[in-house]
Amino acid sequence: MTITSFHPTPRTLMGPGPSDVSPRVLSALGRPTIGHLDPEFIGMMDEVKELLKYAFQTTNEFTIAVSAPGSAGMETCFVNLVEPGEKVIVCVNGVFGSRMVENVERLGGIAVVVEDQWGHPVDCDKVTAAFKANPDAKFLAFVHAETSTGALSDAKTLCQIARDNDALSIVDAVTSLGGVELRVDDWGIDAIYSGSQKCLSCVPGISPVSFGPRAVAKLEQRDSKVQSWFLDQTLVMGYWSGKGKRSYHHTAPVNSLYALHESLLMLQQEGLENAWARHAKQHQALKAGLTELGIEFIVDEAYRLPQLNTVKIPAGVDDAAVRATLLNEFNLEIGAGLGVLAGKAWRIGLMGYAARSENVALCLAALKSALK
Numbered sequence: 489m490t491i492t493s494f495h496p497t498p499r500t501l502m503g504p505g506p507s508d509v510s511p512r513v514l515s516a517l518g519r520p521t522i523g524h525l526d527p528e529f530i531g532m533m534d535e536v537k538e539l540l541k542y543a544f545q546t547t548n549e550f551t552i553a554v555s556a557p558g559s560a561g562m563e564t565c566f567v568n569l570v571e572p573g574e575k576v577i578v579c580v581n582g583v584f585g586s587r588m589v590e591n592v593e594r595l596g597g598i599a600v601v602v603e604d605q606w607g608h609p610v611d612c613d614k615v616t617a618a619f620k621a622n623p624d625a626k627f628l629a630f631v632h633a634e635t636s637t638g639a640l641s642d643a644k645t646l647c648q649i650a651r652d653n654d655a656l657s658i659v660d661a662v663t664s665l666g667g668v669e670l671r672v673d674d675w676g677i678d679a680i681y682s683g684s685q686k687c688l689s690c691v692p693g694i695s696p697v698s699f700g701p702r703a704v705a706k707l708e709q710r711d712s713k714v715q716s717w718f719l720d721q722t723l724v725m726g727y728w729s730g731k732g733k734r735s736y737h738h739t740a741p742v743n744s745l746y747a748l749h750e751s752l753l754m755l756q757q758e759g760l761e762n763a764w765a766r767h768a769k770q771h772q773a774l775k776a777g778l779t780e781l782g783i784e785f786i787v788d789e790a791y792r793l794p795q796l797n798t799v800k801i802p803a804g805v806d807d808a809a810v811r812a813t814l815l816n817e818f819n820l821e822i823g824a825g826l827g828v829l830a831g832k833a834w835r836i837g838l839m840g841y842a843a844r845s846e847n848v849a850l851c852l853a854a855l856k857s858a859l860k
């Protein structure tokens with residue numbers, strides 16, 4: 489077997505992530521690799537922190553990019569904040585809420601699960617009732633934008649409920665950051681994580697994380713060591729801190745951070761609110777076209793995500809065959825249904841750089857052709 493260089497066929501990525509990466513970000517990725525303790529690189533890391541604070545709408549000093557994908561951002565929040573024996577109210581309305589339960593249980597925490605139907609948001613009344621039944625709960629964890637179903641939950645109200653009950657909030661913003669309104673400081677979010685490859689349209693493998701003052705205090709007051717050496721933020725802080733000399737913790741993904749810097753800069757140049765409006769506008773255009781094709785949405789309009797459109801596969805249509813046609817004939821990727829929605833739904837992403845008119849037009853034309 490002769491192995492040659494790998495040249496992937498360019499695709500249009502309209503699934504649940506990774507999303508389309510812009511030429512600007514790809515070109516940043518190819519710039520010369522320099523040392524991760526090079527003063528120039530450290531200066532760029534400081535800018536990444538500033539740009540992340542803007543994206544999250546926070547002044548949290550502890551705002552960094554974990555050198556690993558969104559799942560590691562999730563694990564970073566749980567492993568640093570939750571100590572064995574502590575109770576966490578975890579909202580489950582899709583795949584990622586279930587992963588949060590796994591995180592809590594694996595580190596010896598007690599998960600109190602509040603379940604909601606797939607395709608529905610987290611029910612705030614159920615969360616209030618869970619706190620009444622569990623006054624000793626120290627955390628509330630939920631997914632802001634459930635990528636497995638396309639439902640948006642009311643993060644502002646949920647974080648207020650956590651505060652009213654003296655609990656810290658842990659929020660999954662992997663799909664929401666950059667795509668829909670998210671205000672870490674105004675909403676009183678204590679710990680939040682995201683991912684690089686959804687609405688930030690960067691390459692996969694980096695997870696922005698931010699801890700507010702209450703989360704940092706909890707971390708500093710821990711009795712036990714954080715189980716994970718790599719994710720222990722008391723050690724990572726020295727690596728990302730702007731003051732004094734940086735110490736070696738691990739080798740940052742140097743070029744991927746150039747890419748993140750560029751994608752965050754693009755977001756800042758566009759303006760966060762303009763980016764939210766663009767996602768909403770392209771969602772409306774996609775919705776109009778899908779309706780013409782007779783394709784229905786699964787999630788109610790009141791809490792539907794613009795960046796992740798979950799639609800019913802029309803009766804009699806071969807799910808795999810249509811997706812294969814889209815990929816092979818149109819170089820277009822859309823997402824399959826996950827979990828209870830497998831075989832029943834498609835997930836059409838309009839994330840970040842993918843939320844553009846030409847993508848919407850391509851997707852509608854390709855679906856029309858594939859459905860014939």
Ligand SMILES: *Cc1c(COP(=O)(O)O)cnc(C)c1O
Nearest residue numbers: 557558559584633635662663683
């Ligand atoms: C994609 C996603 C994750 C996991 O991110 P990875 O980068 O795949 O590890 C977590 N939560 C949500 C809501 C996601 O959409």
